Amino acid sequence: MAGVVVISETIVRPESYEDGSDRVKIHLTPWDLFFLRTEYAQRGLVFPQPDPKTRIISRLKSSLSVALNIFYPFAGRLVKLDHGDDKTAAFFIDCDGSGVKFVHASAMTVSVSDVLEPANGTVPDFWRGLFPANGVLSCDGVSESLIAFQVTELKDGVFIGYGCNHMVADGSSFWSFFKTWTEICSTGLLDRKKIPPLPLRGWFLGGIDYPIRVPISETTVSPVGVVSSSLPDLHKKIFRFTSRNISELKTKANGEVDSDDRKISSFQAIMAHMWRSIIRNSDLNPEEVIHCKIAMDMRQRLNPPLEKECFGNVVGLATTSTTAGELLNNGLGWAxxxxxxxxGSQTNEKIRVFAENWVKKPKIPNRLVENNSLVVASSPRFNVYGNDFGWGKPIAVRAGPGITGHGKLLAYPGAEEGDIELQSCLSSHVLDKLLGDAEFLLYVCV
Known part of the structure; x- marks a missing residue:
């Protein structure tokens, strides 16, 4: 890739792993298998330039090795079991210590400003070259590392890109791991005796046999199903909501709602504003059915609840459906x-019913982002800017190639406290109209 030169590619293994010691098998739930055909989720963080005397690559690799000793599932591999008798397949994670991919690269012609403010607002040619898992699918985890990192030294900063298998971990688990890694790197030695054992997801439905068998037809990947972020009609844009914008939207939404028992949250007000604005500029038939899907952490919604820190993928999609006409004929508060x-309807009972029905007839989507759907992932609660490897906190976080399509939004905290940043992927004709929509721009900084 022009501008990015790979210097080395290695496998980093858990620090004290011994073959067969404490080996764990992790069974996969319907929510894990849901991601089987999707690309690795890829993100990147921009860091300031460290002191030239700092040997960042050796420090990052050695501290990563220690972190993997704690978050050992990342260092494992998927195992696929084929059952010819009924034409099904099953998957589980084998925590075998195989290690993770670590790429060291250089892009000395690329500056931090090139990354943060690309010319003409388009995705730069070097962009894909900053990430380590382009085109890798979750099902490829049988041979690919379940998480991969690439550290690219820029002209005036450092870009750390990663790709993560969503079947293995969700955003909550990833950022917990990342925080641990940065602390080990910045402080040096870590007293592992003070670190409690990694709490694994211990909840399974009664009466379901694991590993779950899935029809072979549901595990094969259609080329049509893989959505590439390089499609010419898709454009990325970052929208920032200041704490003042957020307060105004929340007040407006609650003011339009005649309900004493329900209060609109800040994030729900933002999502309603984005949803209505995107649909208003999409030229849809009023009868067209539309959806707003928000990724939700289900740990505390189960009964009994899981530990907040439990490792794994425990995310469900809360899907609100209506028609384009109904959404636009009603106000912000209604949406x-x-x-x-x-x-509020994502209860323990509803979650269990979904899983029980899914196991009876497994259905794995070819892609997560579909027409007329707004899909919202990540969270403004993730402590992105609290991570420091020892030479400064992140300047910014950016979405990389991977799970995308028209209507995909990633929510992150803003660099300024109280702000929320939405990184969007939209069709060019919708984005062009959105950028000229005065009602939308009233509450948004582009």
Whole structure:
């Protein structure tokens, strides 16, 4: 890739792993298998330039080795079991210590400003070259590392890109791991005696045999199903909501809602504003059915609840559905209330019923982002800017190639406290109209 030169590619293994010691098998749930055909989720963080005397690559690799000793599932591999008798396959994670991919690269013609503010607002040619898992699918985890990192030294900074198999971990687990890695790197030695054992997801439905068998037809990948972020009609844009914008939207949404028992949250107000604005500029038939899907952490919604720190993928999609006409004929408060109701309906009973029905007839989507759907992932609660490897906190976080498509939004905290940043992927004709929509721009910084 022009501008990015790979210097080395190695495998980093857990520090004290011994073959067969403490080997763990992790069974996969319906929510894990849901991601089987999707690309690795890829993100990147921009860091300031460290002191030239700092040997960042050796420090990062040695501290990563220690971190993998704690978050050992990342160092494992998927195992696929083929069952010819009924034409099904099953998957599980073998925590065998195989290690993770670590790439060291250089891009001395690329500056931090090139990454943060690319010319003409388009995705730069060097962009894909900053990430280590382009085109890798979750099902490829049988041979590919379940998480991969690439450290690229820029002209005036450092870019750390990663790709993560979503079947293995969700955002909560990843950022917990990342925080641990940065602390080990910045402080040096870590007293592992003070670190509690990694809490694994211990919840399974009664009456379900693991590993879950899935029809072979549901595990094969259609080329049509893999959505590439390089499609010419898709454009990325970052929208920032200041704490003042957020407060105004929340007040407006709650003011339009005649309900004493339901209060619209800040995030629900933002999502309602984005949803209505995107649909208003999409030229859809009023009868067209549309969806707003928000990724939700289900750990505390189960009964009994899981530990907040439990490792794994425990994310479900809370899906609000309506028609384009109904969404636009009602106000911000109505849309936010519909989202609020959907979020509130994600109960232990509903989650269990979904899983029980899914196991009876497994259905794995070819892609997660579909037409007329807004899909919201990540979270403004993730402590992105609290991570420091020892030479400064991140300047910014950016979405990389991977799971994408028209209507994909990633939510992150803003660099300024109280702000929320939405990284969007939209069709060019919708984005062009959105950028000229005065009602939308009233609450948004582009």
């Amino acid at each position: 936010a209330l519909e989202i609020n109701k959907t979020v």
